[in-house]
Amino acid sequence: MPSNAEISRALETVVTLMEIRGDEHYRVLAYQRAAESVAAAGSPVSDLDDPKELPHVGETTAEVIRDLVADETPDILDELMAEIPRGLVEVTRLPGVGPRTAGRLWKELDATSVEEVAALDASDISSLKGFGKKSAEKIVASAEKYNSEERRLLIHTATALGGKLLDFVRNHPATEKAGLAGSLRRGKETIGDLDIVAASGDAKSLADDFAEAEFVTDVVAHGETKVSIVVDGPDGDVDVDLRIVAPEAYGSLLHHFTGSQAHNIVLRERAVKMDTNISEYGLAKAGEDEREYIPAETEAEIYEKLGLAYIPPELREDAGELEAAEEGELPRLVEVGDVRGDLHVHTNYSDGKGTIESMAEAAIELGYEYLVFCDHSQSLRVANGLSPERLSEKMVEVRKVDEKYGEIHLLCGSEVDILKDGSLDYEDSLLEELDFVVASIHTSFQIGEEAMTDRILRAMNNEHVRTIAHPTGRVLNRREPYEVNVSRLIKEAAATNTALELNSYPDRLDLSAPYVREAIKAGVHITIDTDAHDESALSFMKYGVTQARRAWAGKGNVVNCLPWGEFEEFLKSGK
DNA sequence: GCCGTTTTCGGCCCGACTGTTTTCAGTCG
Numbered sequence: 001m002p003s004n005a006e007i008s009r010a011l012e013t014v015v016t017l018m019e020i021r022g023d024e025h026y027r028v029l030a031y032q033r034a035a036e037s038v039a040a041a042g043s044p045v046s047d048l049d050d051p052k053e054l055p056h057v058g059e060t061t062a063e064v065i066r067d068l069v070a071d072e073t074p075d076i077l078d079e080l081m082a083e084i085p086r087g088l089v090e091v092t093r094l095p096g097v098g099p100r101t102a103g104r105l106w107k108e109l110d111a112t113s114v115e116e117v118a119a120l121d122a123s124d125i126s127s128l129k130g131f132g133k134k135s136a137e138k139i140v141a142s143a144e145k146y147n148s149e150e151r152r153l154l155i156h157t158a159t160a161l162g163g164k165l166l167d168f169v170r171n172h173p174a175t176e177k178a179g180l181a182g183s184l185r186r187g188k189e190t191i192g193d194l195d196i197v198a199a200s201g202d203a204k205s206l207a208d209d210f211a212e213a214e215f216v217t218d219v220v221a222h223g224e225t226k227v228s229i230v231v232d233g234p235d236g237d238v239d240v241d242l243r244i245v246a247p248e249a250y251g252s253l254l255h256h257f258t259g260s261q262a263h264n265i266v267l268r269e270r271a272v273k274m275d276t277n278i279s280e281y282g283l284a285k286a287g288e289d290e291r292e293y294i295p296a297e298t299e300a301e302i303y304e305k306l307g308l309a310y311i312p313p314e315l316r317e318d319a320g321e322l323e324a325a326e327e328g329e330l331p332r333l334v335e336v337g338d339v340r341g342d343l344h345v346h347t348n349y350s351d352g353k354g355t356i357e358s359m360a361e362a363a364i365e366l367g368y369e370y371l372v373f374c375d376h377s378q379s380l381r382v383a384n385g386l387s388p389e390r391l392s393e394k395m396v397e398v399r400k401v402d403e404k405y406g407e408i409h410l411l412c413g414s415e416v417d418i419l420k421d422g423s424l425d426y427e428d429s430l431l432e433e434l435d436f437v438v439a440s441i442h443t444s445f446q447i448g449e450e451a452m453t454d455r456i457l458r459a460m461n462n463e464h465v466r467t468i469a470h471p472t473g474r475v476l477n478r479r480e481p482y483e484v485n486v487s488r489l490i491k492e493a494a495a496t497n498t499a500l501e502l503n504s505y506p507d508r509l510d511l512s513a514p515y516v517r518e519a520i521k522a523g524v525h526i527t528i529d530t531d532a533h534d535e536s537a538l539s540f541m542k543y544g545v546t547q548a549r550r551a552w553a554g555k556g557n558v559v560n561c562l563p564w565g566e567f568e569e570f571l572k573s574g575k
Numbered sequence: 576g577c578c579g580t581t582t583t584c585g586g587c588c589c590g591a592c593t594g595t596t597t598t599c600a601g602t603c604g
Contacts, residue, residue: 024576025587026576026577026586026587027576027577028576029576029577029587030576030577030587031576033576033577034576034577056576056577056578057577058576058577058578059576059577060576060577061576061577095602095603096593096601096602096603097601097602098601098602098603099601099602100600100601100602101601101602130594130595130596130600130601131594131595132594132595132596134593134594134595135593135594135595182604193604195604220592220593221591221592221593221603222592223591223592223593224591224592225591226590226591226592228592228603241603241604243591243604256589256590256604257604259604261588261604264588264589264604265588265589266588267588268588268589269587269588271588272587272588273579273580277588277589278588278589279588279589279590280589280590280591281589281590
């Protein structure tokens, strides 16, 4: 069954091919919005009775989605692919090349792929009407260095890089206020490019100095209020946009550049109905020729003027947040400060670097009330998994160290492997002695969706298993999730009172936010764990919390937000 | 192609920057 992401990507392909063909703008836009709706949907569209339940999906796009769900090629896609070379989709990804340009390169110069564009002579392109020498050379050069491997920044890398660039902007004498916006501020698990917004009475001097800063490797655009540059990231080029407005419009700009685009569009459509236009400069009375914007210094003013509760950045995806804000039904989102403990950390008993003491002391520093040590189980040799004997020894040591610290409760658990047949890597009698059991998969990934799903369901039905760690096994930028039916996992988790983990490691963040949202709707509890293998990784908790916020989670949905007394009850009461 | 607090037809968010242009189309977010 194709995932929402796969369905959305297929719709995006339809969009690009239609654009190249030159279809009517609003028809293309309709498919674009359908693609975004699918991507933002809180549960698999394959589970819906009718895709038309999604916003911006009508009868025509619903039929396309039905075909995609059934793994069939929709007529529109068949038709487009017969007409337009598929390779042109990739050509439109070249910087500065859009569907129009790609279409002309194909029709007038017979180039149907990035490779063929790279092989063109710049003079051939510049001989076409409307192209000059400069743009021709740019197109060929970007095709030559094009790398099809799209690597997005992981959230901790983007946070660090964005912080460094933001420091430069904040330290500039012309800057009054500045911040990070875009998908990083919305907390998306991976980030394509960085957006920085600034308030200044002297935009030009800030823009000029930013374009000439030492970290800049290329200047893509450089105007009075907007600068686009390229910097060196850990995995190659990273695009960065800086946008500057007057201080009194800072809230308007921050909102505009935080997005998402889809959120901004529905918000602005709402504003138009209220006779108001919204832009990065403020709010204006609709219909005026010369719009006079009344700037908003804070984002809150914008929502207030539209009769909406303030919508946190993590929710701005056009996924029902406007309706909830209107009804006053936005959840109070979980915060890092709500977290009382970490239920999944490793020590040097298995493959961690820290000791029981050093991890405990780091957890005390964070103000936690409890910490659960979950080292690997015996069959996971590569991670130095614990034999039953060593696990018993560890249990004794944890109890001993626990007495040493009055500030925190130390518990002994295990991250027990779910074996290929769904049985667990320790006997029940041993699991029973543990305070907390996390179960997860580290081997035999390729057994197919049916077998994988059954395997995990069986583990959930073990009375000692309290949560399933990194339930889909994805490693961002490195490994796709194994094939598994997450909706079935969620239903069984609800039925067996098993929690699901939101693993905070920046390259996992698994479960992903849309699934966590589905789980919460089904009444499943979430554990937000760091899976820390050393003391410093305990701080990854903030990334897990951010994803939980994107999933509309409040602290009531998160097991490890329980204060110690209630968590102790939770442990004792069993499943 | 989608959608409805004037509408089942006629609208559809808003603006910056570039290159090649004498007024704007294309791209991007």
